[in-house]
Amino acid sequence: DVKVTQSSRYLVKRTGEKVFLECVQDMDHENMFWYRQDPGLGLRLIYFSYDVKMKEKGDIPEGYSVSREKKERFSLILESASTNQTSMYLCASRGGINQPQHFGDGTRLSIL
């Protein structure tokens, strides 16, 4: 079974802090994704990566950056956290084209 592990289930940070969310997958998948999910808005893609050191912006990249130094790890960075970034953050990975995405347990992030 695919295992996608997110470093924290719950996180509370302060406005202006730099926040790191980590995601690790154990299936040697090339593709990894970061989403945020808010009530009524569904899943929104922030960034995705299709190879080590390769990244592309999703639909809502503003205020975020990502890092993929190793194939199994994809990090999401909130450069200067703001209250409107309070959300559930979901990491996913996927193998080949047309294969399903597999999600981690999610990180519920609160920015105070």
Place this chain on the structure above:
Amino acid sequence: QKEVEQNSGPLSVPEGAIASLNCTYSDRGSQSFFWYRQYSGKSPELIMSIYSNGDKEDGRFTAQLNKASQYVSLLIRDSQPSDSATYLCAVNPPGTSGTYKYIFGTGTRLKVLA
């Protein structure tokens, strides 16, 4: 216009009944389709993948795909209260954007009444 549309619900069905969840998509030529179940406060969990027209069965779940009409549906037979969740439809659109990005619907909330 949304690329993947689902009725938000809630869809309420009695225990033991068949629940029917529908999803329409706009990009003709989309190749792969997925159903996820998401319990409140949890992450999406893959239930079914379907790639060809017709039905695909897995236990109490049946996915149905009709590419000509651009819809995909999920049937849950003998619905149980534990099936109460939000069901997300995901589509792999054609073109280079679909190589990496899937489009998710906003989900249908299902309530199975005991």
